[in-house]
Amino acid sequence: MMNNLQDWPEPIIRVQSLSDSGLPMIPDRYVKPLSDRPSSNQPENGDADIPIIDLTGLTDDETELSRSTMDQISSACRDWGFFQVVNHGVSSGLMDQARETWRSFFHLPMEIKQAYANSPKTYEGYGSRLGIEKGAILDWNDYYYLHYLPLTLKDYNKWPGSPDYCREVIDEYGKELVKLGGRIMKVLSINLGLNESHLQNAFGGENIGACLRVNFYPKCPQPDLTLGLSSHSDPGGLTILLPDHEVPGLQVRKDGRWLTVKPARHAFIVNIGDQIQVLSNANYKSVEHRVIVNSGMERVSLAFFYNPKSDIPIKPVKELVSADKPALYPPMTFDEYRLFMRLNGPKGHFEFDPSLVVIILGLDY
Numbered sequence: 001m002m003n004n005l006q007d008w009p010e011p012i013i014r015v016q017s018l019s020d021s022g023l024p025m026i027p028d029r030y031v032k033p034l035s036d037r038p039s040s041n042q043p044e045n046g047d048a049d050i051p052i053i054d055l056t057g058l059t060d061d062e063t064e065l066s067r068s069t070m071d072q073i074s075s076a077c078r079d080w081g082f083f084q085v086v087n088h089g090v091s092s093g094l095m096d097q098a099r100e101t102w103r104s105f106f107h108l109p110m111e112i113k114q115a116y117a118n119s120p121k122t123y124e125g126y127g128s129r130l131g132i133e134k135g136a137i138l139d140w141n142d143y144y145y146l147h148y149l150p151l152t153l154k155d156y157n158k159w160p161g162s163p164d165y166c167r168e169v170i171d172e173y174g175k176e177l178v179k180l181g182g183r184i185m186k187v188l189s190i191n192l193g194l195n196e197s198h199l200q201n202a203f204g205g206e207n208i209g210a211c212l213r214v215n216f217y218p219k220c221p222q223p224d225l226t227l228g229l230s231s232h233s234d235p236g237g238l239t240i241l242l243p244d245h246e247v248p249g250l251q252v253r254k255d256g257r258w259l260t261v262k263p264a265r266h267a268f269i270v271n272i273g274d275q276i277q278v279l280s281n282a283n284y285k286s287v288e289h290r291v292i293v294n295s296g297m298e299r300v301s302l303a304f305f306y307n308p309k310s311d312i313p314i315k316p317v318k319e320l321v322s323a324d325k326p327a328l329y330p331p332m333t334f335d336e337y338r339l340f341m342r343l344n345g346p347k348g349h350f351e352f353d354p355s356l357v358v359i360i361l362g363l364d365y
Helices: 015-020 067-080 092-106 110-114 166-191 198-202 274-279 334-344 355-361
Strands: 046-048 052-054 082-086 125-127 142-149 209-217 229-232 238-242 250-254 257-261 268-272 289-291 299-307
Touching: 052 067, 067 082, 067 166, 092 142, 092 166, 092 209, 092 238, 092 299, 142 166, 166 198, 166 209, 166 238, 166 299, 198 274, 274 334
Parallel strands: 046 257, 052 082
Antiparallel strands: 082 268, 125 142, 142 209, 209 299, 229 289, 238 268, 238 299, 250 257, 250 289
């Protein structure tokens, strides 16, 4: 099976090149089925005021948030699966520098970017599709994917060398986001009635995984026919998104409606991933979301994934299992779960199917 992951099933076409060519219509490969298309005139669409939470008082050493703030976070994790955070400890200057450095990368000449072209084996590098299904309907985006942790996977040679200081900015940004992720994990643990380090320890303590996917959504001549990123839930633990503050695009599914998130200035958008849904025995929700595009402006966002150590079985925390609420998920390592996702691409909301264990463990990899 691993041999099938060496190459993409078809030649890769960069979405940015399609956009820059000035084509009046998008190719059929990007046209979504009617049921999946965004449409501004559908009554179920609207703007989302997901909770905006002030993290003043949350540091690497102290968790001095008010009871009301803790309750806000708990409610957001249980009801929304998403929340925005301000006063989070990451400087606004670094946030802007990281976003604009990546924007500059995507505007480099194609031959420079192509030197970092990725493969489906690890996805690391410059890419334009997810999943290896031949003839699949594609999303309207290009991206760059790289590893921060574990250090055995961190390879500066796979990080862009341009623009100037790109690697230094990426490295500093990653260090700050790892610290922020650890601070948020403490709050999530406490709100479940656990010791503040419980979820972190379940992730592997300091031996976690961390990676970055930078999304570039070029202008699209027919945005009502396609998506920047198809509907999915995040397979990892915790996602910390730095959105494009000028161009909304993220949509969250809430009570059957698609709601467009309005990013707050210099806020991060945090969402629960599948692995924390499992650990919390579904007390916290990993929620379906997608990205829409537009015809007038490009969009750049940075999705930082704070994940468990890849070979640790993830299962519901025993303190959250009872006769009234038995364990909803059997153990599965993040490696096993991630391989399934790489083979299939984003496929809607996470609902555990026990047959996946058989499918995944039966793979020769």
